Amino acid sequence: MWSELVGANHSLLHYSGHSPLHRAPSHWKIVATVAFVIAVVATPTGIFWPYAGYLAVLAAATFIARIPPAYLARRLVVEVPVVVFAAWLPFISTGERVTLLGLSVSREGLLAAGALLAKATLGVLAALLLAATTDIRDLLAGLTRLRLPGPLVEIMGFMARYVEVILGDLARMRISLVARGFNPRSPRHWPVVAQSLGALFVRSYERGERVHVAMLSRGYASSFGPGSSPR
């Protein structure tokens, strides 16, 4: 899995194109996405008709952006933890019981699970659509235009810059483990995974220190204060 992530040399999420949605100013897209997600989350439980409208909006946007729906669908895997949690709800909730497929489940839990799934899916789809149509640099520029504090944008910029470096470190560590007989499927070897993650953390921390020295060397003022921000 790691090597696949690293193998995708370019962005994992961005789908390059020249549609009107790709060309739209990034700060508008960020505002639109946030507004959409707030509307979705604020929909009262038990009312289901607005979800069709939300889905139609997303479908239209996906069509305009000329992004294959399968591309977004595959990336919905990030939602899995929410799905697992939602699947529990009908069984652990209290209240009136109904029978579904031969199982006795809570009616309230079923509704809550349905609403949770719908909201999470719509929210994730909207975020994926934003990421697919907006290059990470434009996204950062958009956040700056929206007056997000400079240090926060900088931190996100570092994340974008170093995620591939760190994934590369991880892939090399994995290869060296496998080359020495490591089997990721064997539970006996799982402690090694924890140790490698620890080593990766230390490596990344040390890299952070070297990057900081490189920044200082080019005149970066280390303390936060007026005029010290590089932007």
Add this chain to the structure above:
Amino acid sequence: MSTPILDVRGLAYAYPDGHQALFGVDLHVHQGERVALLGPNGAGKTTLVLHLNGILGAAAGSGSSAGTVAISGMPVTRATLPDVRRRVGVVFQDPDDQLFMPTVRDDVAFGPRNLGLRGDALTDRIDAALAKVGMTPYADRPPHHLSFGQRRRVAIATVLAMEPEILVLDEPSSNLDPAARRELAELLVELDLTLLMVTHDLPYALQLCERSVILSDGVIAADGPTLEVLGDQALMASHRLELPFGFDPAHTARSAHSDRSLGHQ
């Protein structure tokens, strides 16, 4: 003689954990010189480099130090740090440490922007620095999509953009393939800047630097013309410095002399 660009006197330094790395270093580098700083691993080369722009030492206030560092006659103190860091351009060994912005252009802009440059002045600096290292077509690429040699050239551009008086390079030829190594040598000669180059690559030192300095156990153990330093077998052996198999400095110097110029190899 004129004021040296780099004037290190009696520099001693111990890290906060008590490990002493430098025991009284004296080093002068004058305008237009290209000097190789040689020495075995653990000799204190990187520690010395980090003193030249005040990352370590009295100005930084960590560890305990003695002696002075002056850049063009200006002592390195807390007050002069911003000026010192403009005048001393340090290129680190791993370009991934040096290139931390999302694109090449942003990264080259980082230094001059810290100097307060904006608008056209900033753009001119960036364009000039990228042109000097031949990386203009890559300005809008993310650094991690470049080859290692290209990243090293961009790392040099990020420092050139600050128009330093002296360029300090830490292992510039490491991890480069032979073609990229040669191209970098040509580039460094063309830059026509005062240069201090930390390296294990002794043929590279001979090719680029007329003068070499050996740093060993925290002191300067030798300082002279590169050909003489590399040719002194007893000196080299006593500081764990070895020439690559089959490399004869005297022979190479003769053939380079008859060839005259590095650009026509």
